[in-house]
Amino acid sequence: MKIYFCGSIRGGRADARLYEHIVETLGKFGKVLTEHVGDGQLSHTGEESDDRAIHDRDLEWLRQADAVVAEVTQPSLGVGYELGHAYLMRKRTLCLFRPSSGRKLSAMIRGAADGERMVVTDYAGQDDVDAILEHFFPATPH
Numbered sequence: 126m127k128i129y130f131c132g133s134i135r136g137g138r139a140d141a142r143l144y145e146h147i148v149e150t151l152g153k154f155g156k157v158l159t160e161h162v163g164d165g166q167l168s169h170t171g172e173e174s175d176d177r178a179i180h181d182r183d184l185e186w187l188r189q190a191d192a193v194v195a196e197v198t199q200p201s202l203g204v205g206y207e208l209g210h211a212y213l214m215r216k217r218t219l220c221l222f223r224p225s226s227g228r229k230l231s232a233m234i235r236g237a238a239d240g241e242r243m244v245v246t247d248y249a250g251q252d253d254v255d256a257i258l259e260h261f262f263p264a265t266p267h
């Protein structure tokens with residue numbers, strides 16, 4: 126199971142520690158292609174690499190992915206772009222949103238959910254992540 130994790134980078138790194146926890150937990154279900162998104166050392170300027178190289182690599186990883194998981198509380202153009210591609214590629218996708226942030230999730234994300242291929246789950250925080258992921262990923266060996 127290859128998993129593509131999306132989280133804000135240039136959109137702001139306020140939730141970076143939460144991303145780190147999600148990436149670590151996702152490791153129980155498969156191989157996370159985008160581990161760097163959960164790297165606490167990665168700043169809001171992003172990776173050192175050339176922007177086109179980042180873009181092309183990430184779209185290729187997205188093509189390879191069996192599932193997509195996104196933390197969507199911190200708004201990010203890149204995450205929105207990835208989710209649009211994932212949707213058109215018909216990838217099974219889980220979006221995690223924290224209403225306690227005081228934000229209201231974009232209609233273009235919540236409005237795309239069908240509860241099957243594209244799932245949006247509201248949650249309180251880190252302690253809920255395990256149970257949500259266990260519910261999303263089928264209990265088959267990988």
Ligand SMILES: O=c1[nH]c(=O)n([C@H]2C[C@H](O)[C@@H](COP(=O)(O)O)O2)cc1CO
Nearest residue numbers: 131132133134135136171172201203204
């Ligand atoms: O350095 C990067 N590396 C990278 O993989 N990304 C991808 C993965 C993230 O899920 C998403 C974050 O987009 P943004 O930087 O617009 O917040 O884009 C984005 C950047 C910087 O834009």
